[in-house]
Amino acid sequence: MSPPFRALPPEDQRPEAPPSRPGRMMPQDAPALLTTRAAASILTPDGELVSVVVRDAGAFLATLPPPLLVHGPATLRRLGLAPDAQPVPWFDLLELFLFVMPTRPVVPTPRGMALALGLSPPAVIEADYLVHLLETLHRQLQERAARAGTGAMLGLLPLLSRAGWAWAPFVESVLEAVPSRNRHPYEALRVWRRLPRWEETAQRPPPGSRPVSPAEARTRLAGILGQDAEIRPGQADYASAVSHALAPREGAGIPEIVLAEAGTGTGKTLGYIAPASLWAEQNDGPVWISTYTRHLQRQIEQELHRLYPDARERRETVVLRKGRENYLCLLNMEDAVNTLASRPSPSPSALIGLSMLARWAEETEDGDLMGGDLPGWFGDIFGTSIAYGMADRRGECIHGACPHYQSCYVEHSIRRARQARLVIANHALVLSQASWTSLGRDEIPEEEQLPTRYFFDEGHHLPEAADSAFSLSLSGLEAAELRRWLLGAEGSRSRARGLRRRLEDLVATMPTLEAPLDAILNAAHALPAPGWLGRLHGGDDAPQASVPDLIVNPSESFFLALRTHLEARRTTHDRGTARIDQSECDLRPVSDALIAATQPFDTALRRLLTPLETLVERLKALLSDPDDALEAAQRLRIEAMIRALRRRAIVRVQGWIAMLDTVLDDTESGQGDAFIDIVRSEYVPGRAGETDVGLHRHWRDPTIPFASVMQGPAHGLLITSATLRDQTPAPAPGATLGATPGAGSESGAEASWIAAETRLGTQHFIKPPLRASLLSPFDYARQTRALIVTDVPQNDPDALASAYRLLFMAAQGGALGLFTAISRLRAVHERIAAPLEEAGIPLYAQHVDMMDNASLVDVFRTELHSCLLGTDAMRDGVDVPGQALRLVVFERTPWPRPDILHRERRRSLSPDDPRDYDDRLTRMRLRQAFGRLVRKADDRGVFVILDRRMPSRLLSAFPDGVAVERVSLSEAVTRIGSFLETPPSDPATGESA
Template sequence: MIALPYPALHASHGGIWIATEDGTRSVGRGEAVRIAADTPVILLNAPLAAQRLGYADLSGLDLLELFAFLRPARFMVPTPRGLSRTLGIDGPASDAEVAPFLRRAAEAMLAIADGDWPEREGAWHAAQSLARLRWSWAPMLSQRLTRPEKAERWLFSRLPEWSEAPPRTAPRTVTLDPGAVRDQLAGLTGAGAEERDGQRRYAEAAASAFAPRSLRDSPNLVLAEAGTGIGKTLGYLAPASLWATQADGAVWISTFTKALQRQLGHESERLFADPEQRRKRIVTRKGRENYLCLLNLEDALQGGFAGRAAVLAQLVARWAAYSADGDMIGGDLPGWLPSLFRRNGSTALTDRRGECVYAGCPHYRKCFIERAARASAEADIVIANHALVMVNAARGRETGTRPTRYVFDEGHHLFDAADAMFGVALSGQETIELRRWVTGPEGGSRGRRRGLAARLSDVASYDEAGAQAIADAVDAARALPSDGWLQRLAEGQPFGPIEHLLAAVRGLVYARDADGSGEAGYGIETELAEPDPALIDATPGAAAALEQLLRPLMALGRRLEAVLDEAPDWMDGAARARVEGAIASLGWRAETVAAWLALVARIGGPASAEFVDWLAVERIEGREIDIGVHRRWLDPTKPFAETVLKPAHGALVTSATLRAGGDWEVAESRSGAQHLLHPPLRFEAPSPFDYAGRSEVLIVTDIKRGDMGALAAAYARLIVAAQGGTLGLFTAIRRLRAVHARIADRLAREGLPLYAQHVDPIDTGTLVDIFRDDPRASLIGTDALRDGVDVPGRSLRLVVMEGVPWPKPSVLHAARRLANGGSAYDDRLVRARLAQAFGRLIRRADDSGAFVLLSSAMPSRLLSAFPPDTPVARIPLDEAIERVRRLSSVASLGQKAGEHVEPEAR
């Protein structure tokens, strides 16, 4: 291997080190910044090192970028430990050894380029493009990569084309035999596996969701609460796969978190061992905004991106050529890659604005989104998410392949998913997005945005009425907010009727800011009740502007439907698909404008018993980011039941915390079951784990509320006592950041790395991967870490919550609280959150650990959130620390301190 002439830099909370050919030395922050500014330095995760140095402009030879080039679509934990394991070389034993290790790792990685490797094809051309962009690694790669003798198949020539298939016939009517379900479960668990009675009973109960439906709009609904360790994934895969085979139909398994989607992908290997067969029979589906748009990528590669964003586009192109499915969010694109580019533009590589031209795209036949949609139409099992299921049902998408059987895993999140899906917001951000969708680029704006006229130019030239509708829509859209609207509102200079409405909303919200939170820099809101004259006066103009936009959108939709009926000579299959896609997009946008009109009509009018309406100014750290009028269903499971459950023939709603520590009425009210004609089947299987012997709940009684110093000290002492392996959960980002700032350096001196959501420039999924990979690491965060994080083994042995997770006292919550029993409603929500947080601790039978709540105000009535027989003690901090220390010592017996828990491929 050729020795590199460049120094390597490693910055952590424990110090800063520079390694050169002459050796390694510890340096101060100032000297490190000077060296990095003068000389290219080898780094691992430049944004993280920049944050530790306090030098935002830090750049250099980032090993993660080199890995993304050499090993596209491969997973690696982005730490020295993960890098050493991936490369098969000895890793550093301490922080001081990381910098010289980075030099060795760089040499080992560059050595890959000296020979043949699986992802070599396309590398030479990509390196030439990156050299023109002055990518730091390009000169060294160019020295090692020889020009191929044969022309390389580049991205667009490598990707396979999807093909049309005849419509799938409706599923046959079958009844599953209980014995066959048990046999299928036995086959999935494997020969010699211990038979678990709870899992068997669960599978039999889940099979009821696949029985033939007796009445229209009355699905066979099963509510199943299965404690951790029951094995519910295989428990429902058994009847689902059996029904799919016998009925020749598709079962959609819907999750709330991407982590569970990945887990289901791993478990599905038990159904079909052959990878090729598995790809055909089991398909993962997500919303189109998750997938790489090949047209956006092509535009980026051809000059649409500049600077660092252009480098990202080249690396994404390398990945796309080897990706299994083109999923940029939670797929095989490393989650850490976009975060390396700060203001990176990665979101511009997906179709987040609904601007797809469908068959008008030159890459339509290779489109990742279209491929996934067609694959799911032929699959036995479709792994989706709650949002996609609701979007497809509510907007009438893919009606020809609409599933009749659903499994809703993480069913306790259905209420929240429906709440977001069926809500309405007439805000500056939403309206400016619609303006851009209609008009396309305006002024000197850059990017690939295409307005209605550009997307439907050929159709418009054929149909005069359609062309006039497009022109009218573009004219009407100019009444919506445009760039700079927030600044104009702050200066009291709104332009156009919608901006005048938002200015009135802003003024009223600040006027009614009762608790002074507006001065504190947080987002503020007020209920939509008794609006002031300024808001009432702004309403007619806003309503007229929205009506003027809605009319041409609806007219254009009707004209496109007429064109489909007329079937002109030029309309082949591809053109028809394009027009159908445009009709669907227009329908969605027209429904949005109609909902805005209903919301505007509510201003000054009577309140609806079904909805909660309010005004809000959203802010981040004192900076306004959006202003608007909001509407949510008081009970969002009502539209969920109408659009998803009632048309289905059967559904299983399952979770380890479905009842939230309460009764079955809670599960029914939050799943939509109460809106169906017939009651659901209820099933319960408690966890088989020994919570009494392997866990305890410690409620610390001597941490004064609001004492940030005491809170930080408690976290630090508990993490030290556990020797890492701690998941810290906060109810406020501000307190999380304050605690992190106080304890990170102290823990580093103890050799205990601390990572933090909302602090470290790393995506949440990668933070969990890093945490899972290092038993001495700790991770602190908010709600996203409380739900769906699966870290079995010694890597997680302590969960610490800063306080009782009471609901935020918002206008929406106040209305639901009033309608659902007052304080009892609060208690249900808190019990659910506590149960989810505790559920992170014990993930398998040999796990053990402590759950610590740093709040003496924990009411005893909420203790039912924890599994029965779990020991609960109210004790001072010193005693809690001693118990954690003893429990951690016991947990480590029989386990190596450096035990590796293989992270999930992301």
């Protein structure tokens, strides 16, 4: 922090700023504010730079006008001010940045904004630098005005001015805005009227089957990398191995499969893009590249800039696909705009947030709200409901009946994918599509053309993704959501569109639909009614738990009995290892009370299922009518409605009935079954003290349905990751290729491959996979250290926080702290945030800072001396090369969660040695965490585990050559400091660089 006062340049030497409007404060007249949790740097209106401790900052700011700052809500939290004490309307530079450049990525810190604006920020940024950022944004706005690209901004200014947006006078003065008298004041928000419309194209012919040879894959990779690229040993071998997944399959249902493990630093993304892109070009067909998270999808997309540097070609060639719930729904936005316009005094915050969303919607490439080009900090600045409320998160899309169907972002992406070469998806979407395909061709929309080649990156997550995709939940929330989908909002202010609204114009012209529709809506009243959660938890109108028959609604009676069953059977877990927001118990043996409550609910679901099936049959009959009275749009709409009824209602209700049959017929032992049935309760977000309760069915081996649905459409599969296997003795350098192991081979490497194939489910396919293993090119013995700290008490949050603080300060930032429990993460953050920031080390945290994970990683990567706390999502797939990450601290050994699902699966997958199953999963998690540490050849770092109980048998998780030492906390602090301060030695000579 600087001295308390510092002079600024004289007034006549500062860049010219726009003139102030009388009566409205302008940002150039405002104080500038930059905070940490320890102190605030304030540039007063008089030009004095003042440093104030946090406890005095609030009182000091109260004497000043609203300040200029970056990220107002985060600033408020750091100052410890209550929401109603915020200096509104502040001048948040992020808001101005979003208004001027709505789709340009920007990290929400002063340094991040400087880099986004092409500036070179100083090593230490203080409040006066915000004036420089304002001047740069002022110039950017002037350049926009000179290019006459301000129509959308000018249209929104009257609304923003009316809402009291702090920046409105400033923007008006720059753009010399003149109020328009010819447009409705809300017309600027109706972006759907100005968006491009997609047009139908001819269906793409089936792709060819020409293979890609290993030599061709190597040549394409060399072309992508260029002559000056970093040479990565094994990358070309990897590309060569991947090409086998693109060979023609030998028979129906017999895809070519490659399991490829590529150590960190191999360059696997470009390694598989090379053969995939070549195959797509030669065969005029797409390759779908699937990864685990939205953040990783964007990372892969960024890599493709090297292959397709031209933005126009890249947009035509590469498409990023996600579930419909990730995108802006234009019909939802229309409803929100109309609702706001109908109010005599609309909420200023809602008006500003919706205006900013409209500003973004006109310039976004794909309308992706979750991890796309909408900033991850948008919800924190303007309210989470603005963005989340615009997405179709409840499956209410009416497809062809929507007036914005041809402008829909989702439909645009679907149609772009029809002509793309590479489609970047996620495991959840791919498995969902494949599962519906397995039910028949009727489930595939005409606009969807399924691929024949699938590349699964982060393949170690496939079992987890398959478990999520193929499990089934009969919970109060799920059942209430189905009721809402069928009946609509039922008198609330919600925009929910019920089944009658979706079908009303069809019913008016086709009377045969009326009877089954009425029967469905009547039967839907047996599902949980509005307010069910309060009744379940003893609200004013709740019956006594001892007389559940007083609840007329059969579903509510069932869920009350299910909760009683859970309360009686659950056991108390160690809160240090189990989730505190969840409890569970086995379904079997089923109590008499639960059986009694199940029968009426089972009957009610069957009464709902019958008219649903009748309605679908009558809709299908309309499509098969030889009369050509149906227009093409109407036909497409009916097809979409049939699919929606099957997916949202029929298949779900059929599954629920099957689960209830298990309750009613409690004759199975539960041993050796295909399914695991669990009763589970979970806290409901936003409803303190209330939990949802449900019956959950999981496949004992979720890779069985995965193999079943993939072997039909897939001609080739790649499953790749840095951690497909448990760590084994190192193979020879380069790739090792081969078929399945011989029956008599039981070497350590062979056993690890067998275990990997069992876990990933490739043994359920007809043809055995081809295996490839590529070693990491990094010299871990030289570049890393691994320490186990032996004197930090496990259940003492103060001691744990102290350890993190000392270790982070020893590394002077650049540290990632990993936790196995959110509660411990929050406890540590609360204790160390202020002292770290007093030392000049900013601290960010998942589940604390109101940003998505991708934004948090961007901040961490940008602020070189910051620290980040996170859980599983930060352990896997986070790529932070260089000095921004030089220390990883794991708070304890990441054992699998000791829940019922884990108990049953390890019993099935490792019956002879359950402990070995636990160890394998734990070693793979440690390998993933260690892999965050070194991402480039010149990276150096230290890995620390604060768990003296970590057994030595897990140490093989670390790369060969890494000596793991057990040390005290003080020794760890000393070793971290000395290792990171010592220049790296030359591997050839052993001398310091």
